[in-house]
Amino acid sequence: MSPEPVELSERIFSAANNVLCKxxxxxxxxxxxxxxxxxxxxxxxxxxxxxxxxxxxxxxxxGWILDVLSGRQFRLEKLFYELDGFYETIIEDHAHxxxxxxxxxxxxxxxxxxxxxxxxxxxxxxxxxxxAILMNIFIGGIDTSAVTTIWAMSELARNPRVMQKVQAEIxxxxxxxxxxxxxxxxxxxxxxxxxxETFRLHPPLPFLIPxxxxxxxQIGGYDVYPKTRILVNAWAIGRDPKTWENPDExxxxxxxxxxxxFRGQNFELLPFGAGRRICPGLTMGATVVEFMLANLxxxxxxxxxxxMKPEDISLEEEAGLAVHRKLPLYLxxxxxxxxxxxx
Numbered sequence: 094m095s096p097e098p099v100e101l102s103e104r105i106f107s108a109a110n111n112v113l114c115k116x117x118x119x120x121x122x123x124x125x126x127x128x129x130x131x132x133x134x135x136x137x138x139x140x141x142x143x144x145x146x147x148x149x150x151x152x153x154x155x156g157w158i159l160d161v162l163s164g165r166q167f168r169l170e171k172l173f174y175e176l177d178g179f180y181e182t183i184i185e186d187h188a189h190x191x192x193x194x195x196x197x198x199x200x201x202x203x204x205x206x207x208x209x210x211x212x213x214x215x216x217x218x219x220x221x222x223x224x225a226i227l228m229n230i231f232i233g234g235i236d237t238s239a240v241t242t243i244w245a246m247s248e249l250a251r252n253p254r255v256m257q258k259v260q261a262e263i264x265x266x267x268x269x270x271x272x273x274x275x276x277x278x279x280x281x282x283x284x285x286x287x288x289x290e291t292f293r294l295h296p297p298l299p300f301l302i303p304x305x306x307x308x309x310x311q312i313g314g315y316d317v318y319p320k321t322r323i324l325v326n327a328w329a330i331g332r333d334p335k336t337w338e339n340p341d342e343x344x345x346x347x348x349x350x351x352x353x354x355f356r357g358q359n360f361e362l363l364p365f366g367a368g369r370r371i372c373p374g375l376t377m378g379a380t381v382v383e384f385m386l387a388n389l390x391x392x393x394x395x396x397x398x399x400x401m402k403p404e405d406i407s408l409e410e411e412a413g414l415a416v417h418r419k420l421p422l423y424l425x426x427x428x429x430x431x432x433x434x435x436x
Contacts, residue, residue, distance in 0.1 A: 144414035237297035244295035286345035296364035299328035
């Protein structure tokens with residue numbers, strides 16, 4: 094019986110959730126951390142709230158009326174209590190847990206609780222501070238990592254040549270091992286090019302987190318005054334024809350021998366921003382994407398649903414704070430046969 098097509102979004106979100114929760118909270122919740130059981134729906138609702146128009150932001154004295162009448166205020170409070178309860182459970186579990194006897198098993202929550210108890214530090218962390226940091230890790234890390242991985246699989250499915258080349262690299266390094274380990278990812282040079290190209294074409298946040306100018310300057314003959322809100326269009330930067338040859342083409346080889354990277358030193362590629370306001374989760378986010386993608390490509394051969402051609406895969410985007418695919422991605426996973434592997 095031939096395998097059936099699977100919708101990848103839910104599964105990739107679940108995988109990203111498991112990896113990030115293990116790093117930050119010490120265990121995997123397998124998508125069951127919310128009472129509703131709809132993990133991805135909760136993440137989507139959070140991102141929708143973050144990107145919504147809030148009258149109180151623009152009309153401080155009367156804007157709250159618009160927020161109440163539109164129903165956003167009720168949705169926000171409901172979401173807040175659900176997320177706050179989740180973070181409260183994590184903190185209580187760590188605060189009263191006796192299973193960690195050494196620093197070797199500390200996760201991010203353990204470290205934050207340790208800093209909160211340290212009276213010698215210049216900044217005292219409160220419980221709300223810890224929840225805010227966990228919120229940034231949980232929401233920022235899971236959604237962006239999953240979205241980037243989904244876009245990478247979409248582009249690879251549309252470009253069989255690239256798919257075959259990156260799979261050949263992974264399998265030649267990993268051999269008959271059933272999965273790819275974190276230590277093996279570093280040697281996968283072409284995989285890293287694929288991830289770079291995905292960040293170039295599909296930055297998880299097309300507009301970076303808003304900045305505010307602190308002094309007067311002139312850019313392109315225009316005056317930019319202090320306290321001006323500035324939005325950096327990372328999506329347009331990555332597709333600028335003055336910088337990139339054939340900018341709309343998915344071609345990872347463009348990074349071969351190139352020093353351009355996404356770590357904030359090259360303004361041609363800024364999916365994580367740059368300078369003092371660069372995303373603090375850059376290394377973790379990129380590592381999670383590379384790790385998940387390596388295992389997806391190593392463990393399975395990916396085929397298109399019957400009657401579908403690579404060019405039929407839609408790359409239409411859905412508007413939002415993080416840019417998701419407008420249409421779900423269906424692919425057919427065929428388990429890789431290790432006995433047929435030739436080293």
